[in-house]
Each structure stands twice: as structure tokens, then as C-alpha cells.
Amino acid sequence: MKHRRNTTATAEILNLLSQSKTALSHANIQQSLDGLCNRVTIYRVLDRLTEDGVVHKIVNIDGVVVYAICHTCTSKEHHHNHLHFSCEKCHAVTCLDNIEPSFKLPKKYKVNHVNFTVSGICPLCC
Amino acid sequence: MKHRRNTTATAEILNLLSQSKTALSHANIQQSLDGLCNRVTIYRVLDRLTEDGVVHKIVNIDGVVVYAICHTCTSKEHHHNHLHFSCEKCHAVTCLDNIEPSFKLPKKYKVNHVNFTVSGICPLCC
DNA sequence: CTATATTTGCAACAATAGTGCAAAAACAAA
DNA sequence: TTTGTTTTTGCACTATTGTTGCAAATATAG
Ligand SMILES: [Mn+2]
Ligand SMILES: [Mn+2]
Ligand SMILES: [Zn+2]
Ligand SMILES: [Zn+2]
Numbered sequence: 001m002k003h004r005r006n007t008t009a010t011a012e013i014l015n016l017l018s019q020s021k022t023a024l025s026h027a028n029i030q031q032s033l034d035g036l037c038n039r040v041t042i043y044r045v046l047d048r049l050t051e052d053g054v055v056h057k058i059v060n061i062d063g064v065v066v067y068a069i070c071h072t073c074t075s076k077e078h079h080h081n082h083l084h085f086s087c088e089k090c091h092a093v094t095c096l097d098n099i100e101p102s103f104k105l106p107k108k109y110k111v112n113h114v115n116f117t118v119s120g121i122c123p124l125c126c
Numbered sequence: 127m128k129h130r131r132n133t134t135a136t137a138e139i140l141n142l143l144s145q146s147k148t149a150l151s152h153a154n155i156q157q158s159l160d161g162l163c164n165r166v167t168i169y170r171v172l173d174r175l176t177e178d179g180v181v182h183k184i185v186n187i188d189g190v191v192v193y194a195i196c197h198t199c200t201s202k203e204h205h206h207n208h209l210h211f212s213c214e215k216c217h218a219v220t221c222l223d224n225i226e227p228s229f230k231l232p233k234k235y236k237v238n239h240v241n242f243t244v245s246g247i248c249p250l251c252c
Numbered sequence: 253c254t255a256t257a258t259t260t261g262c263a264a265c266a267a268t269a270g271t272g273c274a275a276a277a278a279c280a281a282a
Numbered sequence: 283t284t285t286g287t288t289t290t291t292g293c294a295c296t297a298t299t300g301t302t303g304c305a306a307a308t309a310t311a312g
Pocket of ligand 3: 087088089090091092121122123124125
């Protein structure tokens, strides 16, 4: 693995994601950082964090990409089978780390990644 | 519901989607139609078909939007809980209409839509 | 055939993401 | 602390995908 440097951009983005109870989009992060770094840097930092398994990337039900800290992953064992809930009212995207949908595929299929997203109204909005 | 007219663009796009065993992207359709109509028209036809519940829109695991004929839907009862498989080799996106992942959410959540996509290697490529 | 509502094409716009490259910054070794 | 190397950053540009306003064309009901 490539050596990573400790920069303010990375530290701040990681800080934001760590503090947040919900997954964050590039736009969310850019707004919060308020000019701390260039928008391209945010893309690149997020790519690196994803590559290193520090965060995971979620393609939301509406196609918007959001990022969230990996809670249950180790650097060797990645495990992103959990459900994501996207609130249609407050637009929060939440990792439901302990809810893992079950399904059975014919074994001719080899599964590498999953993306499970449901949308609706979250407990805070209902 | 608004009245729909029978145009060549709509007929051809519907034909493509009906014939296809896999879900098609706007780009796929544009290529197949080979100039039959403007690219904006394709977007608009797909929007109308989706609105009318003739096709359903799938946000693939990589964020690319694809469309597929609704097989199990009636105009009043829509039901898109099935799994979608996205092959990393041949890039085919397939509706697995009879595979419906099961999951249990705390009942404080109200679910309106779901999107279940898995990627890997399909039976044809393995 | 005519009147009307829908559909289309075009050109322009908008939003989001990716690239090449030179400058800046981080870090390790001296 | 200084130096040398590699990573990271900002900038300007490009790419991709989808949307909009509007006038012209077309489908359909009567
Ligand atoms: Mn998650
Ligand atoms: Mn489907
Ligand atoms: Zn909410
Ligand atoms: Zn395949």
C-alpha cells in the first residue's frame, strides 16, 4: 500500500465523516469545509480513503454518491452488506450497520459487491 | 393520466427494451437507435415510460442509470423489490425478478422504494 | 379536414466528475 | 536544520450526463 501523508484536507474530511451520524456527499463536505481546499482535492481525498478502506462509497437510490466511515471493516476484511436508508424528507442517508438483507442467488453467480438502499421516511421525520 | 401518443421514437425504444434480456442505459439505446431521434427525445420517452409504469429505472451499483421493462407490475400495483445483477465483465445488468432480498427495519421507518444491486460475474461470463 | 394537445429537435445551459501538470507540502534521511 | 524524494494540491480544461425553453412537427379526436 502506498504511503499516505497527513494533510489538513484529509484530516478535516476524516473528521467530518467521523463526527457525522449520516453519510456525506461531496457537496455536503465541500460546503462544510468552506473553502479549506479545492473541490478536486475533496474528490481525491475521498478516493484515497475509499481505496484504503477507511470509508465506503454508497450510490444512493437517487444516484447521488455519499461516503461513510467504515465501522465494521478491518483493512483486510471488507464487509458492506448492510442496508442504507435514505430519507425523502430530511435527505439523510444512514448506514444501518446491523441490518443485512438476505437473498439467494443461483451459485453460477459470483458476487463481489452489493448496494442495498431503501428510501422513505426516517424515524426522526415521521 | 395524460394521454400518450403513438410515435416511432416511443415504439422503437419500447421495442428495444422489450427484446432485451438486460436493462439498457440511455447510451445503449441511443447507439441502437442510430440517429432515429434526438438524444433529448430518448430522455423524454424514458421519463414517460417510467412515469406510466411501463419500465422501471435502476440506479446501478456504479451509479449508471439503466431501464428495464416491468414484468410483474400492473399500472396500479408497482413492485420493484427484486434484485439486480451487474456483471463486471460483460457489463450486463439483469433484473432477477424472482429474487427478492428480505430485511427487517424497525417499524419507525416507512419504506417507499428499494434498490438492490449486486455486482460480480454473471453465469455467462464465469 | 380541422382543431388541439402532445411530441420532437435544436441550441443553450447546468451539474458533477475526471485529467495533466507545475507548485507546494510532507516526510525521511542526513 | 537542511536536503532530497514522493505525495498532495490547485488550477485550468475537458468530459459526461441530464435538463430547459421554445418553435415546429406530428398524432389524434371529432
Ligand atoms: Mn454504509
Ligand atoms: Mn428490475
Ligand atoms: Zn428524515
Ligand atoms: Zn457477464
